[in-house]
Amino acid sequence: MTGAAxxxxxxxxxxxxxxxRVLPWLIFLAFALLPLLASLLAEQYLVDLVTRVMIxxxxxxxLDLLVGYAGLISFGHAAFVGxxxxxxxxxxAHGIEDALVSLPVAIAVxxxxxxxxxxxxxxxxxAYFIMITLAFGxxxxxxxxxxxxxxxxxxLTIAARNTVAGFSLLKSDRAFYYVTLVCLxxxxxxxxxxxxxxxxRVLRGTKxxxxxxxxxxxxxRRFQLIAxxxxxxxxxxxxxxxxxxxxxxxxxxxxxxxxxxLIVMVILGGVGTLDGAxxxxxxxxxxxxxxxxxxxxxQVIFGPLLVLVVLFARGGLIGLAxxxxxxxxxx
Amino acid sequence: xxxxxxxxxxxxxxxxxxxxxxxxAGLTLVFGVMDFINLAHGVQYMLGAYLAVAFYxxxxxxxxxxxxxxxAALAFGLLLEFLVFRHLYDRDHLDQVIxxxxxxLFLNHAVRVIWGAAPLTLPVPDGFTGSVVLMGGLLYxxxxxxxxxSGLAVAAGLYGLVTFTRIGMLVRAGAxxxxxxxxxxxxxxxxxxxxxxFGTMLAGFAGIMIAPIISVEPGMGDNILILAFVVIVIGGxxxxxxxxxxxxxxxxxxxxxxxxxxxILRLMMGPSPARxxxxxxxxxxxxxxxxxxxxxxxxxxxxxxxx
Numbered sequence: 090m091t092g093a094a095x096x097x098x099x100x101x102x103x104x105x106x107x108x109x110r111v112l113p114w115l116i117f118l119a120f121a122l123l124p125l126l127a128s129l130l131a132e133q134y135l136v137d138l139v140t141r142v143m144i145x146x147x148x149x150x151x152l153d154l155l156v157g158y159a160g161l162i163s164f165g166h167a168a169f170v171g172x173x174x175x176x177x178x179x180x181x182a183h184g185i186e187d188a189l190v191s192l193p194v195a196i197a198v199x200x201x202x203x204x205x206x207x208x209x210x211x212x213x214x215x216a217y218f219i220m221i222t223l224a225f226g227x228x229x230x231x232x233x234x235x236x237x238x239x240x241x242x243x244x245l246t247i248a249a250r251n252t253v254a255g256f257s258l259l260k261s262d263r264a265f266y267y268v269t270l271v272c273l274x275x276x277x278x279x280x281x282x283x284x285x286x287x288x289x290r291v292l293r294g295t296k297x298x299x300x301x302x303x304x305x306x307x308x309x310r311r312f313q314l315i316a317x318x319x320x321x322x323x324x325x326x327x328x329x330x331x332x333x334x335x336x337x338x339x340x341x342x343x344x345x346x347x348x349x350x351l352i353v354m355v356i357l358g359g360v361g362t363l364d365g366a367x368x369x370x371x372x373x374x375x376x377x378x379x380x381x382x383x384x385x386x387x388q389v390i391f392g393p394l395l396v397l398v399v400l401f402a403r404g405g406l407i408g409l410a411x412x413x414x415x416x417x418x419x420x
Numbered sequence: 421x422x423x424x425x426x427x428x429x430x431x432x433x434x435x436x437x438x439x440x441x442x443x444x445a446g447l448t449l450v451f452g453v454m455d456f457i458n459l460a461h462g463v464q465y466m467l468g469a470y471l472a473v474a475f476y477x478x479x480x481x482x483x484x485x486x487x488x489x490x491x492a493a494l495a496f497g498l499l500l501e502f503l504v505f506r507h508l509y510d511r512d513h514l515d516q517v518i519x520x521x522x523x524x525l526f527l528n529h530a531v532r533v534i535w536g537a538a539p540l541t542l543p544v545p546d547g548f549t550g551s552v553v554l555m556g557g558l559l560y561x562x563x564x565x566x567x568x569x570s571g572l573a574v575a576a577g578l579y580g581l582v583t584f585t586r587i588g589m590l591v592r593a594g595a596x597x598x599x600x601x602x603x604x605x606x607x608x609x610x611x612x613x614x615x616x617x618f619g620t621m622l623a624g625f626a627g628i629m630i631a632p633i634i635s636v637e638p639g640m641g642d643n644i645l646i647l648a649f650v651v652i653v654i655g656g657x658x659x660x661x662x663x664x665x666x667x668x669x670x671x672x673x674x675x676x677x678x679x680x681x682x683x684i685l686r687l688m689m690g691p692s693p694a695r696x697x698x699x700x701x702x703x704x705x706x707x708x709x710x711x712x713x714x715x716x717x718x719x720x721x722x723x724x725x726x727x
Contacts, residue, residue, distance in 0.1 A: 235700030
């Protein structure tokens with residue numbers, strides 16, 4: 090077996106060591122217990138920070154589905170987050186403030202946009218795909234800046250968080266935290282099941298060698314398009330959470346820098362693992378939070394760290410951790 | 421009146437176009453020959469501008485500052501190549517993206533630490549200040565004409581270099597199939613370094629030339645980098661000719677779109693929706709253009725590779 094095939098077998102679970110099955114449990118256990126820890130330490134900002142981490146992790150896991158499993162590097166993923174957020178904001182501006190309406194709309198709008206643009210984007214490959222997804226992301230960004238009735242450049246303040254079937258379930262930060270956690274867990278499990286399914290295996294096949302999959306008889310583009318639409322819809326979910334969390338939407342949510350950050354989060358943690366997307370998001374946002382508290386220009390430290398991670402930690406933080414694990418004699 | 425305004429905007433578009441070409445030329449060669457996505461190319465442009473300001477402060481002469489800044493930009497680019505980029509050529513695009521993104525973060529904020537966050541300015545060189553009268557009583561800043569002329573001169577020189585010299589032949593061959601070039605006994609690493617250094621210098625040159633007419637500030641390379649990527653993707657990655665045509669196209673479409681979108685929209689709708697939609701549509705134009713080009717020609721206008 091070639092190295093790539095071995096790696097694929099490892100990812101699919103055939104050769105996967107137990108540790109990998111423990112990691113997601115650890116991640117979600119930590120998330121579940123964090124509010125307790127925060128109130129013990131009286132560090133309430135931790136809850137806000139980790140809520141943010143989980144919201145972006147939803148989008149990052151969705152992006153990893155594309156980048157890590159389909160080999161499609163989308164440089165416009167912030168657009169889906171933004172569309173979801175704007176769906177909440179615009180509905181709320183018209184007095185529709187229930188999540189039973191805004192959540193399906195947020196996801197549907199993102200999926201529709203993903204479907205329409207996916208048809209065009211998937212004609213291209215490699216770097217051209219990166220750039221055409223950027224192009225569509227930028228188009229949505231500039232449309233949002235021109236929406237004068239909904240704040241234009243300045244963004245739109247949302248009067249209150251969405252209600253759920255009339256109950257103000259999301260009002261307390263603690264409750265919102267757990268709703269976000271459930272969304273992330275749902276996203277994670279959904280993607281985990283998806284990549285292990287026949288669909289996921291075909292998708293990985295198209296990443297390894299699209300021509301071969303086409304020769305076997307798969308309509309490669311259709312599989313890629315479905316993955317793109319699913320990923321877009323999950324981006325919309327992240328946007329729904331983001332709008333409710335900040336009670337504010339702005340075109341800045343979908344600037345290309347945001348799309349770039351999402352890619353960095355996925356790669357930093359480790360591509361094609363789903364766990365890595367969550368860890369990368371947490372590491373990125375935590376580094377931003379703590380380094381910016383220490384030094385004004387925290388990027389002067391963070392930038393070289395990124396370079397070092399790439400040069401010396403192949404496979405991101407997950408890859409680094411598993412090599413350390415092996416060196417300690419556990420494999 | 422409108423004719424004059426149109427001509428001024430065409431010249432502005434050309435000026436943006438040649439500026440984009442100077443940056444895109446290096447980017448497309450580095451990408452085409454080395455298959456290396458260098459996001460840090462935009463900060464080389466920023467660095468050129470900062471170095472020009474810094475050296476001007478020391479020597480007080482634009483020409484000397486230009487030469488010194490070019491040398492420094494080249495040296496710094498080669499240093500980065502040696503320290504970081506060299507280790508990334510064999511990696512996949514994702515690794516290159518994240519590492520060069522790290523370099524951007526570092527440099528954008530390092531200039532902030534060194535020179536402060538406030539924008540800096542560089543005076544227009546003596547003898548090139550003020551405006552000239554073109555035909556029809558049209559006033560146009562001399563320095564912008566100098567930028568256009570020098571950009572076109574560089575383009576012509578580059579065309580000659582790539583078309584008629586041995587190194588240019590190797591570069592073209594490298595953009596088409598770098599493995600084959602290597603198999604034929606060419607030291608591809610050295611070729612990479614030459615191409616990289618040259619591209620860095622061109623981006624630095626663009627930054628130096630534009631410095632007198634814009635404010636030099638941290639992050640000024642970020643948006644121009646995205647435009648440069650749009651240019652090389654429309655032109656076809658690795659193609660200098662494609663980069664040149666696409667750069668002028670993008671420069672003109674963007675500039676003319678921004679100046680006339682509201683007027684054109686007013687023909688179709690009321691003045692207030694036109695004022696609202698105009699700027700957004702103008703900003704979107706180049707991306708729409710790119711999406712259409714890639715839809716019709718998925719490998720750009722002048723594809724260099726057969727794949």
